Amino acid sequence: MNGYGTLTDGLAAALDVRTGVSVREIEWRDSLVRAAADDETFEADLLVSSLSLAVLKRGAITFAPGLPAVYRAAIEGLDFGLSEKSVMDFEAPFWPRDRDVIIRASEDGCFSLFFNNHYPASGDAFLTARVLGRNVPAFVELSDEAATNQVMDALKDMFGAGLPEPRRVKRSRWLHDPNSAGAYSVDRLGVPSFDHRSVLAVPVSDRFAFAGEHTHPCYPSTVHGAYLTAKRAAYALLG
Ligand SMILES: Cc1cc2nc3c(=O)[nH]c(=O)nc-3n(C[C@H](O)[C@H](O)[C@H](O)COP(=O)(O)OP(=O)(O)OC[C@H]3O[C@@H](n4cnc5c(N)ncnc54)[C@H](O)[C@@H]3O)c2cc1C
Structure with a gap:
């Protein structure tokens, strides 16, 4: 059993993947998007953030401009399980x-x-x-x-x-672990999460979208849910 590494190794084979880089700020403008880490800044046409919900909830990332209220409410409205x-x-x-x-x-x-x-x-x-x-x-x-x-x-x-x-x-x-701070998103007791996850599933702009297990309305908290959200976000931004 080689675990999920088999899947991620296959997906990453043709990509330029940087590990060990901690993003501190995401700038999403009409003209461009940037992800700023401690020592370097990545500028691109399109940006998909799959930062875990716990990282978003902790406010560890600065968004410029700030996220629309409906996204902030969705992030706030979901819980992160242990x-x-x-x-x-x-x-x-x-x-x-x-x-x-x-x-x-x-x-x-x-x-x-x-x-x-x-x-x-x-x-x-x-x-x-x-x-x-x-x-x-x-x-x-x-x-x-x-x-x-x-x-x-x-x-x-x-x-x-x-x-x-x-x-x-x-x-x-x-x-x-500051990059996970728990396990996966969970519903808040007595509060259905479908609406919050559906909000996060919609691209924030033509250039910037969220992905990650917490953004799948039907298959949250799973690997296949996370995988599907990445495809959804990529197709949405690429048109
Ligand atoms: C104990 C346990 C058992 C599980 N069992 C199953 C199971 O049996 N089946 C199943 O389908 N799912 C299972 N899951 C859930 C599954 O692992 C998750 O739903 C899935 O990995 C989420 O993927 P993701 O890409 O959304 O988030 P993550 O895998 O958390 O990816 C987020 C990435 O963002 C990175 N990151 C965080 N902060 C920063 C930053 N500032 N800058 C740059 N990068 C950053 C992290 O390092 C991480 O690589 C389990 C989870 C746990 C914890």
Whole structure:
């Protein structure tokens, strides 16, 4: 399994992709568009911004001129969800080998931790622990050792004491990554998001449009949704 890298490598093969460049300002004028980073400025005829919703919500990017009120309201009206992963490599599975997902119901009634079992797909004794929502902020503050202990305690709850320790653990801290600051857009509780996403789907001008999972009215929070929005924005601007 090579993951989504296979898709992005293929898409990027014919393009000039710059990584490690942090955009600070997007200037969208009738005559041109510019994206300004710390040390360089990119000037173009057309600009598609796929900055994540969290980056837009944080106000980390200056827009010149400022975004129209309807776009600001749409960005404000959506929420950004939290999700972190700990991938654990064990000597051999001690859990049901044929189950794709294992869920632990916590005492407060929420599914606070669930596990993806990689064994059916790859034959690897990998479990990915997923920590979601309100449990994330405390979890990302834990040391690697404490985080693994917490996940192992959950597994021991389900499968009994005396479990083997993982050989290797790799964990995310997307909440603390300034370029993601979380996982993906979510609806605000009780507020349908369709209208906000539909606003963001419309190009801001003839030269400037938004893309990204948060701008797809029907398939938000997914890779295919994000992919489709990029095509939509490109076709809209190219006419
Ligand atoms: C734990 C988890 C599990 C998931 N599981 C699935 C799944 O099973 N199936 C599925 O379809 N989707 C899944 N998703 C959702 C999917 O990953 C996202 O919806 C998708 O990656 C969003 O793509 P995007 O291009 O909109 O945003 P992103 O992938 O967030 O891309 C935004 C880009 O902007 C860059 N950026 C941010 N700030 C700046 C800046 N100032 N200057 C320049 N660049 C900047 C970031 O580095 C990033 O590369 C999952 C997500 C998470 C977190």
